[in-house]
Amino acid sequence: MNDESREFLQNMPQLKPGETFQFRCHPGVDCFNACCSDLNLMLTPYDALRLRRALGKSSREFIHAHCLVAAGQDLGFPMVRLRMLDDDRQSCPFVRPEGCSVYPDRPGACRTYPLGRASMLDDDGNLVEHFFIVQEPHCNGFKEKSHWSSGEWLQDQGLEEYNEANDRYMRLMNRWKGQGRSLDERQANMAFLALYQPDDFRRFITDMRMFDRVNVDEERQRAIMEDEEAALAFGLDWLELILMGDCPGLEKK
Helix, strand or coil: CHHHHHHHHHHCEEEEEECECCCCCCCCCCCCCCCEEECCEEECHHHHHHHHHCCCCHHHHHHHEEEEEEEECCCEEEEEEECCCCCCCCEECCCCEEECCCCHHHHHHHHEEEEEEEECCCCCCCCCEEEECCCCCCCCCCCCCEEHHHHHHHHCCCCCCHHHHHHHHHHHHHHHHHCCCCCCCHHHHHHHHHHCHHHHHHHHHHHHHHHEEEEECCHHHHHHHHHHHHHHHHHCCCCCCCCHCEEECCCCC
């Protein structure tokens, strides 16, 4: 854990193990939908996968219509931000008066709110989670009488799959960070293909005869070509292999 991460956590009001918070959001709360505007909402690869599939768009269509893309200044990994509407409130494109139109596939950050979750690796490589409360002045959901522990909230909001995929990405970036360098343009393009374009990545796998080059059993091959979650998991392994030269979940033939 670096000094910057330690300082960040020390300055946030942490939710301690066993501690609960009071919150509920529903259309009867007078601030309903107020938090769905003027957002700097970063989309992880798994966020983008779920949203794109819910909208029935190809990855290229989704990125063109709904995303702003840049390279991270430090590591060079692609950073994708949801494009807000060009209205007075800078509204989320998926919010409606009755609520979120993509609610079953909403991004992890929306699910986690009003919790903040910081995941990082300690000096021994173990995953460490910290939770804190994001209590904005306008939010009246904290006046509701439902009480939650962090674990109860994560389970209720269906965050297990999101956190698993996002933590896998964090581990890759953390390992790359140890190299002390940033992705070059070619590497960044490969990362974007593998992480944010699973439909195009599967065509790339076929065109490059990738399964002839790495050890992947037939069952996993079928899953990768039929299931986008499996394709993303393979993309993360493949990136780690080509960037670092080895990967616990994948090896060259």
